[in-house]
Amino acid sequence: MCGPGFLFTIKQEFPPRTSRITLRPLMKLKKLVKEAAETSRPFRVTKGEDFRLKDYDPADTGGLKDKDKAINTLKRGVKLLSHLQEKLYAQDRWAVLLIFQAMDAAGKDGAIKHVMSGINPQGCSVTAFKAPSQEELDHEFLWRAHKAIPERGKLGLFNRSYYEEVLVVRVHEELLEAQRLPKELIGKDIWEKRYEDINNFEEYLTHNGVVILKFFLHLSKGEQKKRFLERLEMSEKNWKFSMADVKEREHWKDYQKAYEEMIQNTATKHAPWYVIPADNKWFTRLAVAAAAIEALDSLHLQFPEVDKEKKKELAKVREALLHNKE
Ligand code: ATP
Ligand code: MG
Numbered sequence: 001m002c003g004p005g006f007l008f009t010i011k012q013e014f015p016p017r018t019s020r021i022t023l024r025p026l027m028k029l030k031k032l033v034k035e036a037a038e039t040s041r042p043f044r045v046t047k048g049e050d051f052r053l054k055d056y057d058p059a060d061t062g063g064l065k066d067k068d069k070a071i072n073t074l075k076r077g078v079k080l081l082s083h084l085q086e087k088l089y090a091q092d093r094w095a096v097l098l099i100f101q102a103m104d105a106a107g108k109d110g111a112i113k114h115v116m117s118g119i120n121p122q123g124c125s126v127t128a129f130k131a132p133s134q135e136e137l138d139h140e141f142l143w144r145a146h147k148a149i150p151e152r153g154k155l156g157l158f159n160r161s162y163y164e165e166v167l168v169v170r171v172h173e174e175l176l177e178a179q180r181l182p183k184e185l186i187g188k189d190i191w192e193k194r195y196e197d198i199n200n201f202e203e204y205l206t207h208n209g210v211v212i213l214k215f216f217l218h219l220s221k222g223e224q225k226k227r228f229l230e231r232l233e234m235s236e237k238n239w240k241f242s243m244a245d246v247k248e249r250e251h252w253k254d255y256q257k258a259y260e261e262m263i264q265n266t267a268t269k270h271a272p273w274y275v276i277p278a279d280n281k282w283f284t285r286l287a288v289a290a291a292a293i294e295a296l297d298s299l300h301l302q303f304p305e306v307d308k309e310k311k312k313e314l315a316k317v318r319e320a321l322l323h324n325k326e
Pocket of ligand 1: 105164
């Protein structure tokens with residue numbers, strides 16, 4: 001996907017603005033960005049106060065009915081994402097962090113795989129956050145995530161994140177005990193404090209050029225059951241099945257409440273939540289890619305300009321190479 005042939009395709013589709021034959025492809029590109037914005041915006045939450053999870057339907061497909069057409073749009077979207085990421089890397093000013101949170105089997109892995117499918121591996125990282133190690137438990141809760149924040153020029157994806165600290169740790173309060181915090185710091189307001197810490201952390205990152213998008217893949221309980229059964233019935237999916245996932249399902253209501261409250265308290269303009277319907281995988285992937293496209297496009301990324309001196313130097317090198325017979 002990332003070889004020279006692929007770059008050639010991109011060059012043809014997205015030639016520089018100065019070329020006279022670029023008008024049609026450029027219009028197409030603008031149309032795709034506009035479509036991306038229209039697809040993802042209805043699911044963006046920038047202010048949590050009035051947020052209610054029940055207002056979002058996990059089976060929503062944003063008015064799109066034609067799955068094949070959507071899959072084609074996703075393919076074009078992934079190419080565009082790859083082009084934007086090249087600029088992000090070359091410009092080396094901004095970093096972009098995409099956070100994925102969801103119940104089991106909601107399709108985090110698939111969404112991440114699709115967003116990444118055209119991306120230059122040198123410019124990105126994926127970090128999965130599992131139950132913390134002893135070393136991680138010995139530090140404050142943002143420690144392990146802070147170390148994994150993408151560097152300037154890079155795209156970072158978190159498969160789960162520090163948000164687990166107000167989700168699984170809230171649903172299973174014994175996990176909080178395992179963190180061995182001083183007793184006097186564990187009051188009723190511990191979750192409010194964590195929201196505040198997270199908001200401050202994200203604001204700090206934003207002030208330092210890290211653009212944050214947070215995705216909650218919103219799955220229905222019925223669809224989860226269907227996917228679990230598939231994992232049991234299809235041998236190639238057996239490895240994905242875990243008894244622990246079924247146990248977590250018993251806490252469905254508590255999780256939904258924790259997600260709702262998390263979004264109410266941490267949806268901000270600078271680090272919005274996207275509540276992405278997850279019952280139809282094809283739409284989930286399209287909506288995630290669309291949100292990423294819109295965010296990257298809004299940065300007006302540019303390849304670094306080569307100054308006159310450098311251009312002269314490059315012309316000389318070119319001449320020398322052409323005249324060298326070896
Ligand atoms: P998949 O099941 O698709 O492979 P996953 O993200 O569910 O991916 P698992 O290894 O099944 O990966 O689960 C990781 C587990 O780690 C989750 O149950 C999650 O809630 C838990 N976890 C993550 N962060 C923390 C945390 N800070 N404290 C306690 N548990 C955590
Ligand atoms: Mg799991």
